Amino acid sequence: MLEKRFFRKPKNELEHAGNGQSSRQNQPSVPDDLYVSCPECKQSILKADMEENGFVCPKCSHHFSMTARRRIQILTDAGSFNELFSDLSPTNLLDFPGYDEKLRKAQAESGEQEGVICGTAQIGGYPVALFVMDPGFILGSMGTIVGEKITRLFEYAAAQKLPVIGYTVSGGARMQEGILSLMQMAKTSGAVKLHSDAGLLYITVLTNPTTGGVTASFAMEGDIILAEPKALVAFAGPRVIEQTIRQKLPSGFQRAEFLLEKGFVDAIVHRNDQKSYLTTILKLHQKHCEGKGAM
Amino acid sequence: MANLSLNSVKESYASVKESMKEIMQPYAEKVQPYARVLAARAKNRPTSQSFIAGLTEDFLEFHGDRRFGDDAAIIAGVARINDMPITVIGIEKGITLQESIKRNFGAAHPEGYRKALRLMKQAEKFHRPVLCIVDTSGAYCGIGAEERGQGQAIAENLMEMMTLKTPVISLLIGEGGSGGALALAVADQVWMMENSIYSVISPEGCASILWKDSQKMQEAAEHLKLTAQDLFDMGVVEQIIPESSPKEFSKVYAVLKTMLYDSFQSAMQKPVDELVANRYQRFRQMGIQ
Structure with a gap:
């Protein structure tokens, strides 16, 4: 028997990565009406209050899932975010059946080209390079463009002598891009190493859920690794493990x-x-965060 | 690199190639890519210990990660190819059932990856080349593996291998299962045995997630592009090593040994910085359209 806890009201769509479907309209945590029911304390809370509170339940501090763009908005100093590599968008490299439609749907629903947003910003007045993954874009999976954008960000940050802050949320490597998505784990890790060997700071913030190939690469490679309360962080997700070990x-x-x-x-x-x-x-x-004045 | 070209190796195999039919015969009724998957998993397929015995002399196995324990799913140590000392690290599925149980069927725990990294760092110190032999359905999915940081262990290998200051060649001999395989395959060159596979997910797992039907694994195997030829065409691997029937694998080892020796010799001549820069570029260009 699977433990009920893992199947309580979905905190986010990624825990149900198995069905390969993600729809913001079906996201139970943030419906379009006035109130939301907190999956943790079961209380009815005003959606506006929850959003005002950084997508955190004002009663029990349950952390709701949120889009990458909202996160950037509340995290960075007003007006400081400058997006990079936004022109990169994924293609169906292997002619994988159904992938074109899946990409179009994800792009239409999220308004984003891919599942990670990169850029420079200031946080508390300090310049940083920033990447934030989006839980709603094909389960936050890592395809070649996600890998490419993150790699470019680390290379850019190494050249500009900027620290990198990365927010992770992911169902793992994107299987529709086959081995090339697996290779992004090596590629991004190489870029992290390049940045690290330049003596620069990298902080990761693990959010719910961070799993698979992302956990086994750049999520776990920070100099400082932070996590949000109760975030699921795994290499193999709980369901896979329960199926394996019974x-x-x-x-x-x-x-x-x-x-x-x-x-x-x-x-x-x-x-x-x-x-x-x-x-x-x-x-x-x-001393390690001054940047080259490229801001 | 002064490698034998794929074609010249294939020519030298003219006689051996015939016995390929024997290997593939039981799977003839399956569609092609999936037949390779079954061949890659075949019980009578030579495992890492057979490759180590066939390719090297004076192999001494070294144990333990110096942190938690020793993982029997990974065999590692020092050996030599002709006059050249090397470090060799292989994921081992085991031959008998009893041995396979001891070796967790080649599904490594974090301590296995940490042992591998420890010995790679040792190879770096003594500037001897590293041969990684990969054969795993994937890194183990279990409580202990998660508690001890399976993701962190793999991530650290990826990062450290990228700048390891000594030549590294990874050879996929059977299954190359996702992150658990990649953790030993951040190399200057990746070679695949003709009937090995390398994939981000098993065809069964892919079919069950995408189509809710693990029986569609043949279809998934086709779309995942996981055969040696597919990966060679995509530029993910540098060499495909033709095979013979398991009984005649000594012929394969003889050719492979020459190829490894020549490649390592030529890599050892290169400045280390160039080697590491090339390794970075090797992965850097993957997935750029």
């Missing part, structure tokens, strides 16, 4: 608090505290 998983398994206990994240930071937390880290690394 036993129930322990309570809280693969949640951020579990990773903290096991030594794989530096700290769990509430979404509303992240901006000041990141600002303090940047301040403490000021």
Whole structure:
């Protein structure tokens, strides 16, 4: 039997990665009406209050899923975000059946070309290079363009001597792009190493859920690894493990608090505290964060 | 690199090629890519220990990651090819059932990947080339593997292998299952045995996720482009090594050994910075249209 906890009201569409369907209209956490029901405390809350509170339940602090663009909006200093590589858009490299339609649908629903947004910005006055993955774009999966954009960002940041802050959310490598998506794990890791060897700072913030090929590459390669409360962070998702070992998983398994206990994240930071937390880290690394004045 | 070209290797195999029919015969009724998948998983297929015995002399196995334990799914140590010392690391599925159980059927835990990295760093220190032999359905999916950071272990290998200051060749001999295979395949060159496969997901997993029907694995195998030829055409691997029947694999080893020796010799002549820069570029251009 699967543990009920993993199938409680969906916190986000990625936990149901299995059905290959993602629709923002069906996203139970953010319906289009006035109230939403919090999947954690089950209370009815005003959607506007929840959004005002950074997509966090004002009653129990449950962190709702949010789009990459909203995240950038609340995280960066007003007017400082300058998007990079937005012209890159994915194609059906392997002529995989159904992939063209899936891409078109994801683009139409999200208004984005791909599942990651890259750019430069200021956080608390400090210049940074930033990438934020989008949970709604084919389950936040990593295809070749996601890999290419992130690689370019690290190369750009290395050249401009900027720190990188990366928000991860992903169902893993995008299987419709076959081996070429797997290769993005190596490619992005190479770019992280290049940036790291230049003595520059990289901070990752793991959000719910971060799994598969993203966990096994740039998500876990930060100098400092932060996580949002209760975020699922895994290499293999709970359902895959339960199918493999045919036993129930322990309570809280693969949640951020579990990773903290096991030594794989530096700290769990509430979404509303992240901006000041990141600002303090940047301040403490000021010598390594000055940038080349490219802002 | 002064490699034997694919064609010259194939010519030297003219007689051996005949026995390929014997290997593929049981799968003749399956559609082509899936027949390769079955051949790659075949029980009588030579495993890493057979390759190590066939390709190297004086192999000494070294154990443990110095952090948690020793993972029997990965065999690693030092050996030599002719007069050249190398570090060799192979994912081992096991031959008998009992051995396969001990080796977790070639599904490694984080400590296996950490042992591999430890020995790669040792190879870097003593500037000897590294041969990685890959044969896994994937990194293990289990409680202990997650608790000990399977994702982190793989990620660290990807990052560290990219700048390892010594030549690395990865050889896929059977299954190349996703991140668990890639964790030993960030190399200067990746070679595939003719009947090996390399994929982001198993055809069964892909069919079950996309079409809710794991029986559509033949279709999935076709679309995933996972055969050695597909990957060669996409520029993901540099060499396809023709095979013979498992009984006559010594002929394969003889050719492969020459190819490895020549490639490592030529790589050792190159400045290390150039080697590392080429490795970065090798992966950097993948997926750019």
